[in-house]
Amino acid sequence: MSSTLESRVWDALKTVRFQRMSRDIVAFGFVRSVELEGSLVAVTLEIATRKEDAVAQLKRDVEAVVVAVEGVGGVAVEVGVKAPKHPAQGAQKAVSQDRELIPEVRHVIAVASGKGGVGKSTVASNLAVSLAAEGYRVGLMDADVYGPSVPILFGIAARPKLQGEKAQPFQKYGVKVMSLGFLLSGDTPVIWRGPMVMKALEQLLGDVEWGALDYLILDLPPGTGDAQLTLSQRVPMAGAVVVSTPQDVALVDARKGFHMFRKVRVPILGIVENMSGFVCPKCGEATDIFKKGGAGRTAEDLGARLLGEIPLDPSIVRGGDSGEPIVVQQPEGAVAEAFRNIARAVVREVDAQAQAEPQLTIS
Ligand code: ADP
Secondary structure, eight states, X not given: OHHHHHHHHHHHHTTOBSTTOSSBTTTTTOXXXXXXXXXXXXXXXXXXXXXXXXXXXXXXXXXXXXXXXXXXXEEEEEEEEEOOOOGGGGGGHHHHTTTTTSTTEEEEEEEEOSSTTSSHXXXXXHHHHHHHHTTOOEEEEEOOTTSOOHHHHTTOOSOOOEETTEEXXXXXXXXXXXXXXXXXXXXXXXXXXXXXXXXXXXXXXXXXXXXXXXXXXXXXXXXXXXXXXXXXHHSOOSEEEEEEOSSHHHHHHHHHHHHHHHHTTOOEEEEEEEEEEEEOTXXXXXXXXXXXXXXXXXXXXXXXXXXXEEEEOHHHHHHHHXXXXXXXXXXXXXXXXXXXXXXXXXXXXXXXXXXXXXXXXXX
């Protein structure tokens, strides 16, 4: 009973915006917690602004929508206010917190999924190559410590060279690439405990000569474990792209991913629906093998954007196996076009997130 009440309260919070911001307070990660005790609800918000009036208005708006929720007997709203960082820093605010690890990286983007096998690495790779093709300086770090697949997707089977203290990333299809897969031998399964995962990820960030990048794409392991938490604590992230197939079961896991990122206060840039429908190459008929459209509904439910849909296409598997992402192998095809559109949507979302904070300080 209380869980449905809680979800109704979250839904109500999604109708509230702070000033004229483009999205609601849940989507922007301003809601830190919702706690219930019987019919009493305590909502805690945190926001960076200097505008006391706007905070008072926000508090009133939240109280009004929550108290109107069926089953709510009373509400207490607490707003924690931080001083905003210098507005001009905008997009770069994140990296300034942790300069020593990746000092010249402007935006870190995590590509995540609730479960394995949904095409997260495929999306991360094609996103990285598409961004590079648009002229950005891009790195791809394979943080999937339990099953690094970027070496195969990029067709690289060599060991990275050291220059001084630092490992040189490989450069292919315009992208700087680094993976633990380059350092581990063959088929050895990786069974690591939390602290080792943390150490390995820190090394992949800090001991690699990433240089100046516009975007560093992190291919995270599936799920919501140590690696995700470590990375979101160690490097300030511009946001996360969540990959899901349209089936309910995958979407349940995607929702868990959403909630984890919200907890660690990483903005969700949006969701990519992968394996969304199948177009028969022989007859051209479209079949929705995994109930196309599920990710779109989940995105809407969670107040996030649907960044794009990628169909189930055998040439994606062939591209992956041959070390040529499909955007390289068939740049004129519909799938490559879909990836390019996703890359552009990601750029727009990162910019929107970066502007959100300065916007708060404009009078
Ligand atoms: P994850 O990183 O989520 O474990 P991968 O990106 O490794 O998933 O993809 C798992 C398998 O599914 C790979 O063989 C990949 O080529 C294939 N795959 C991914 N996306 C598609 C798609 N849209 N159509 C067909 N096969 C796909």
